[in-house]
Amino acid sequence: MLLHDNPFWRFSLSLYQLKRIKDACLQLQDDSGANINLVFFAIWTAQQRLRFSPDWRNSFIQFENWHRDYTLQLRRQRNELKLIAEKADRNEDGPLHRMREHIQKAELLAEQQEQAVLYFYYQERQGLLDCENREAALIENLAHCFDDPRLVEDEPLKVLLNIMLDERDVELTSVRLREYLEKRFIRQQGTNPTT
Template sequence: MNKQTRPLLTLDQLWQFSLQYYSAREIKEACLHLQNHFHGNVNLLLTLKWLDEAQLTFAPQDWSTLTHSLTHIDALLRDYRDLRRKLKAQVSDALYKETLHFELQLEKQQQTALVNCINTLELNPCETPQLVEQYCLQLGAERLARIFIQPVQAHYHTP
């Protein structure tokens, strides 16, 4: 990427999108189910959802590049998450909140790796985005795919 080219996706864009999308109860529950029962990566799913919403896709061979960008922090994040869960009943609420805050910082680092990777890929317009669906199918989470493939607006109720 040359210096005059602006990155397509920034960490702030992805982080804000993720916070908003994840705030819908149905999405949060589905993300946690994907993570806990299918060993899915929620940050990868959120990145793929952002791409689907932007109607962008990448070449099939780029899946491995994207998943490889997560390897250095994924094991750390999983181990930390397991430790935090074990400590929950043994630490004060204030300390537990600190552990959650630290986990969020690790999540943000993982999103940084994803943004950096996405910005190196050749992205192409796509009228019918299917990245989230493909990811769910790879994990064997077809039922969850039906939740995630709905447009973002479908998850927010207007008064």
């Protein structure tokens, strides 16, 4: 049974209410294609001294399918409808704007479903391993959230690192994360020559 109101969901809501974190998340989502629910899970599990296992993608397949089939589709519809509504519906309370609001609510519910699935993985320790070093877990977990480090800006990463780390540690950890991202990307390119 999935718990939709769980500690991870409340953690994410409390973070997303902070403008600097919301802005950083939207930048990473829009510019690098990051799944912000996975980013928050990476941070939250690192706080719990857990890191993603090497086969985490196989373990998180239900989450990734849901994200692709529902959350991203609703987000695409919401964004497209925004443009259509702005051109066709001068009244901000018009039918197209109201329709967009309904889609936005459905998108939020889809994201809550994603988080409930991730919380289930946490409860079952599915795709997760113990890790004594929280900073190492944070770097490894976040590195799995981005496919191409060339699309990831440093500033939003630093905002997210600051959630868990002291200001004095953010810069050094940011450099370590960047190095880890780039090494991982090079390894993936070497094993997948078609990209």
